[in-house]
Amino acid sequence: MTTRKTPGETREVAGVLLAAGGGRRLGGRPKALLPHRGRPLVEHAVRVLREGGCARIHVVLGARSEEVRERAALPGCVLVDNPDWEQGMGTSLRAGLDSLAGTGARAALVSLVDQPGIGPEAVARVLGAHQGEESLVSAAYDGVRGHPVLFGAAHWAGIAATATGDRGARAYLKEHERAIALVECGDVARPFDIDTEADLAHLE
Numbered sequence: 001m002t003t004r005k006t007p008g009e010t011r012e013v014a015g016v017l018l019a020a021g022g023g024r025r026l027g028g029r030p031k032a033l034l035p036h037r038g039r040p041l042v043e044h045a046v047r048v049l050r051e052g053g054c055a056r057i058h059v060v061l062g063a064r065s066e067e068v069r070e071r072a073a074l075p076g077c078v079l080v081d082n083p084d085w086e087q088g089m090g091t092s093l094r095a096g097l098d099s100l101a102g103t104g105a106r107a108a109l110v111s112l113v114d115q116p117g118i119g120p121e122a123v124a125r126v127l128g129a130h131q132g133e134e135s136l137v138s139a140a141y142d143g144v145r146g147h148p149v150l151f152g153a154a155h156w157a158g159i160a161a162t163a164t165g166d167r168g169a170r171a172y173l174k175e176h177e178r179a180i181a182l183v184e185c186g187d188v189a190r191p192f193d194i195d196t197e198a199d200l201a202h203l204e
Contacts, residue, residue: 013130013150014105015054015123016096017045018168019113020062020085025196030063031114033071034194036203040072041194045113052123054109058099060092061085090163097156106133108156110169111148116202117190118147125183126150138173139189140182145173146191 019032019042026034032042042059049057058078061068062085069079080099084091093110100108107130109123122139126148129137135152138145149169151159155176162171173180192202 011055012104012106013054013127014100014103014108015049015052015057016093016100016108016110017042017049017057017059017113018089018092018096018110019045019068020060020065020082020092021089021114022063022086026194026200027197030068031194032061032068033064034114034200034203036116040068041116041203042068042072042113043074044116045111046074046077048118048120049109049111049123051120053120053127054123056103056105058096060096060099062092088165089168090165093163093168094160097151097160100153100156106153107135107150108153109148109150112193114194115147115191116194117192118185119189121188122185123148125185125188129181129183134179136173136176136180138180138182139185139191141184141186141189141191143182143184145180145182146185149173 021031023029023031034041036044060080062082082092082095126137133152133154137150159169159172
């Protein structure tokens with residue numbers, strides 16, 4: 001049974017959804033707009049964050065961002081444009097963290113738009129392990145680190161300084177591996193990515 005924190009306990013944690021990818025290996029179809037259960041995939045990813053306990057959500061957009069804004073229903077979300085999205089996921093992570101400045105958020109729970117096998121249960125488990133600004137929490141699948149990942153605010157500057165290309169926070173997390181609290185989620189989620197045409201079979 002998953003224990004979820006109350007809204008009062010989680011309001012300082014913002015969900016950050018990285019949804020800027022252009023789907024290069026998918027024929028240039030933006031991942032945010034891939035159809036899943038009759039709606040754009042980005043809507044599903046936002047719903048997962050909400051149901052997992054994130055009261056505020058920032059969505060980082062890039063490829064065909066105007067079309068995403070027009071076609072996807074994302075009420076209550078802060079939409080963040082990343083003009084440098086083609087340079088890799090690291091730029092989206094930096095844009096997402098930068099967008100939290102001045103919001104009162106003291107931690108960011110980061111998820112990826114192209115992992116529909118990860119649902120609210122995994123989000124809730126990672127969120128439940130948040131302890132404060134020094135927190136580093138990651139979902140794990142059979143002991144292997146994956147998403148979502150929670151970064152306390154004390155880590156944001158260091159992550160932004162090292163987030164380049166498609167590496168995201170990988171270098172920072174490797175450097176601070178001993179500080180990461182791993183939360184096993186392999187029993188409630190499947191961490192596959194939608195990267196290739198074959199992966200589209202995972203969508204519904």
